[in-house]
Amino acid sequence: MHRLSALPFVVLAASAPVLAAECTTEAFATILQDNSNATINFVKAIPQNGSFGQGAVDIPFPTNATKLPALCAVGINVRSSENSSYNFGLFLPDKTWNGRFLTTGNGGFGGGINWPDMGMFSQYGFASMSTDTGHNSSAIDGSWGLNAPETLIDWGYRAMHGSVVLSKEIITAYYASPDGIKYSYYAGCSTGGRQGLKEAQLHPDSFDGISVGAPAWWTVHLAANTLRLGLSNRPDTDPGHIDPSIFSEIVVPEITKQCDPQDGLVDGIINEPYSCNFNYEALLCTPSSNQTTCLTPAQLDTLYKFYNPWIDANQTYVFPSMALGTDPTFSLGADLTPLAFDLFKYWTYNNSDWDYTKFTYSDVQFADTINPSGATADNFDLSPSSERGTKILMYHGAADALIPTGSSVYFHDQVVRTLVPKGVKVEDFYRFFLIPGMNHCSASDNAPWYIASASQSLDGATHSVPGYEDADHDIILSMMKWVEEGKAPDQLIATKFVNDTATLGVERQRPLCPYPKQSKYLGGDPDRSSSWACRSLY
Ligand SMILES: *[C@@H]1O[C@H](CO)[C@@H](O)[C@H](O)[C@H]1NC(C)=O
Ligand SMILES: *[C@@H]1O[C@H](CO)[C@@H](O)[C@H](O)[C@H]1NC(C)=O
Ligand SMILES: *[C@@H]1O[C@H](CO)[C@@H](O)[C@H](O)[C@H]1NC(C)=O
Ligand SMILES: *[C@@H]1O[C@H](CO)[C@@H](O)[C@H](O)[C@H]1NC(C)=O
Ligand SMILES: *[C@@H]1O[C@H](CO)[C@@H](O)[C@H](O)[C@H]1NC(C)=O
Ligand SMILES: *[C@@H]1O[C@H](CO)[C@@H](O)[C@H](O)[C@H]1NC(C)=O
Ligand SMILES: *[C@@H]1O[C@H](CO)[C@@H](O)[C@H](O)[C@H]1NC(C)=O
Ligand SMILES: *[C@@H]1O[C@H](CO)[C@@H](O)[C@H](O)[C@H]1NC(C)=O
Ligand SMILES: *[C@@H]1O[C@H](CO)[C@@H](O)[C@H](O)[C@H]1NC(C)=O
Ligand SMILES: [Ca+2]
Numbered sequence: 001m002h003r004l005s006a007l008p009f010v011v012l013a014a015s016a017p018v019l020a021a022e023c024t025t026e027a028f029a030t031i032l033q034d035n036s037n038a039t040i041n042f043v044k045a046i047p048q049n050g051s052f053g054q055g056a057v058d059i060p061f062p063t064n065a066t067k068l069p070a071l072c073a074v075g076i077n078v079r080s081s082e083n084s085s086y087n088f089g090l091f092l093p094d095k096t097w098n099g100r101f102l103t104t105g106n107g108g109f110g111g112g113i114n115w116p117d118m119g120m121f122s123q124y125g126f127a128s129m130s131t132d133t134g135h136n137s138s139a140i141d142g143s144w145g146l147n148a149p150e151t152l153i154d155w156g157y158r159a160m161h162g163s164v165v166l167s168k169e170i171i172t173a174y175y176a177s178p179d180g181i182k183y184s185y186y187a188g189c190s191t192g193g194r195q196g197l198k199e200a201q202l203h204p205d206s207f208d209g210i211s212v213g214a215p216a217w218w219t220v221h222l223a224a225n226t227l228r229l230g231l232s233n234r235p236d237t238d239p240g241h242i243d244p245s246i247f248s249e250i251v252v253p254e255i256t257k258q259c260d261p262q263d264g265l266v267d268g269i270i271n272e273p274y275s276c277n278f279n280y281e282a283l284l285c286t287p288s289s290n291q292t293t294c295l296t297p298a299q300l301d302t303l304y305k306f307y308n309p310w311i312d313a314n315q316t317y318v319f320p321s322m323a324l325g326t327d328p329t330f331s332l333g334a335d336l337t338p339l340a341f342d343l344f345k346y347w348t349y350n351n352s353d354w355d356y357t358k359f360t361y362s363d364v365q366f367a368d369t370i371n372p373s374g375a376t377a378d379n380f381d382l383s384p385s386s387e388r389g390t391k392i393l394m395y396h397g398a399a400d401a402l403i404p405t406g407s408s409v410y411f412h413d414q415v416v417r418t419l420v421p422k423g424v425k426v427e428d429f430y431r432f433f434l435i436p437g438m439n440h441c442s443a444s445d446n447a448p449w450y451i452a453s454a455s456q457s458l459d460g461a462t463h464s465v466p467g468y469e470d471a472d473h474d475i476i477l478s479m480m481k482w483v484e485e486g487k488a489p490d491q492l493i494a495t496k497f498v499n500d501t502a503t504l505g506v507e508r509q510r511p512l513c514p515y516p517k518q519s520k521y522l523g524g525d526p527d528r529s530s531s532w533a534c535r536s537l538y
Helices: 025-031 115-122 149-174 191-202 219-231 244-262 297-306 338-348 361-370 383-388 406-422 475-485
Strands: 038-046 050-052 065-068 071-081 084-093 100-104 127-131 183-189 209-213 310-312 316-319 391-397 430-435 492-497 506-512 518-521 532-535
Touching: 025 038, 025 149, 038 050, 065 115, 071 149, 084 115, 084 149, 100 115, 100 149, 115 127, 127 149, 149 191, 183 191, 183 475, 191 209, 209 475, 219 297, 219 316, 219 338, 219 361, 338 361, 383 406, 391 406, 391 475, 406 430, 430 506, 506 518, 506 532
Parallel strands: 100 127, 100 183, 183 209, 209 391, 391 430
Antiparallel strands: 038 071, 050 065, 071 084, 084 127, 310 316, 492 506, 518 532
16 A cells, blocks of 8 residues: 655654652642642552553443553542532653643533543653543433533533643643643544634633544534434424435435535545535435335425525524435434433523423524533634644544534634634634545544544554554644644545454545645545545635
């Protein structure tokens, strides 16, 4: 397989760091002695190739981080108000610290420390951190927010910022480094993407580089859109109901049949879903059709809602759409996901009996006035990040059913609209990459999707892109190169490993392009990234 020349880019400290403190509770108690809100949960020295996690009590992340470098695992609790607190965890590598700090994020409404991603980032040498955001729950459960305004604020933004600030103090004290932390980074996907954007919007000094995946930034509208789509396709009531199996077996294949060739190469991958001219009517039943493999006009109306933006009263733009070819099965079915309604039920109306089947657009308008948790990350004026030199690398799978791909396109466009009139050159600090064919944060059957980002993992690998551990293929190294060497990524190469297993070798690689550029096939072996180039549309 073709390989781009390796960059002379090394992610190791010049020499092993000197520790100023031991990996003991006493040492951390000394570091934290002036902080009346912080309590040490545990301090544990992990040997080389050891593992760490909290098991089932860490509901969203019960799996241990494994094959760790020798490091100090620390758990801290911080009181955030009279009656709330959050926890965060730190992995502090012993000899392999690279002088840098990396924070990672969470998923959905989940509460728990993300030890697996911290483990992945500790492999690069980062001192890594994750917060539980102030509660314990699975990713789809928002019931913890009922009459708990302080805990909602912790989830929305307070736990992240407090954990970042205190982690920096701890790391600076733990390592006897005269220069302190060289660079601070963030990498997260989904709610993790939102957390990165929110922190940048509220506290632009926190990070030098931010990798933002599929951000759940429009918190109220995202939940509302999931609810609206689920309710628009009720099995019991709706004549336009489309069974989930029809989506997977009839609709998505028809979209693929039509849209795959429109990008110029028939390869089963829809490279440009938002450029596809899709003929919905090709799915219509005729009298002689097999009636189980075609759609009625009422069903086409339902389908149209899934792949077009939600515009409501007074032409209000409420939410962007998922990309053509995305399989939305997750949001369908008789039991809707609580991600669709817990925000309204428990955080907005504070009523566990609230009946989500009565949902209307006025509920969105009301929830907007409350803005529960303050999580929404919609300050498009990122000029403070631009001014201080922070680099933001954002990406979104173009087959994401959980967070419609269009929401990142919309975010990007709003940032451009806000900053261009101010004279800011957006591409100098913020670049956005669509990943054709990728689902939510990771995975695709056939398209290259792996870029070693947060929330991505690969069988048989601990981190990075095996065989391609460089800034061309690894978004973390790409972010570091941009921040530390001033070299912005003109493309990122995504990799598909055979069976998504590192040891089975590479199946296919392709460049991802900074939006609105698109990757164009030049000829030659389409599975080689060199057969493609990023091009402007005009
Ligand atoms: C690392 O730990 C795993 C699991 O405990 C063990 O199977 C493996 O042999 C260890 N590898 C090395 C190099 O020590
Ligand atoms: C996970 O890590 C913890 C802390 O090191 C350890 O006590 C526990 O045995 C590990 N669990 C598994 C399943 O390896
Ligand atoms: C402790 O938390 C309270 C809010 O609960 C805050 O007012 C105070 O400044 C905090 N103290 C420290 C040392 O961080
Ligand atoms: C989550 O559960 C753990 C283990 O039971 C507990 O130590 C921690 O305090 C809980 N976190 C919160 C924020 O309640
Ligand atoms: C904290 O106290 C406030 C004021 O008494 C109360 O409204 C709230 O329910 C309490 N709990 C949390 C987690 O916010
Ligand atoms: C529900 O409680 C939240 C605080 O948890 C509050 O902001 C909101 O106004 C309450 N909603 C209603 C309808 O009273
Ligand atoms: C109609 O299509 C379904 C699903 O493909 C198939 O199982 C069934 O045999 C077809 N019926 C006829 C009459 O062809
Ligand atoms: C639409 O706009 C009109 C005029 O401003 C306003 O009175 C009405 O409440 C709006 N409708 C909704 C549903 O917001
Ligand atoms: C890939 O995975 C599938 C399903 O897990 C398995 O049947 C197949 O043998 C695997 N292929 C290789 C080359 O390992
Ligand atoms: Ca194609």
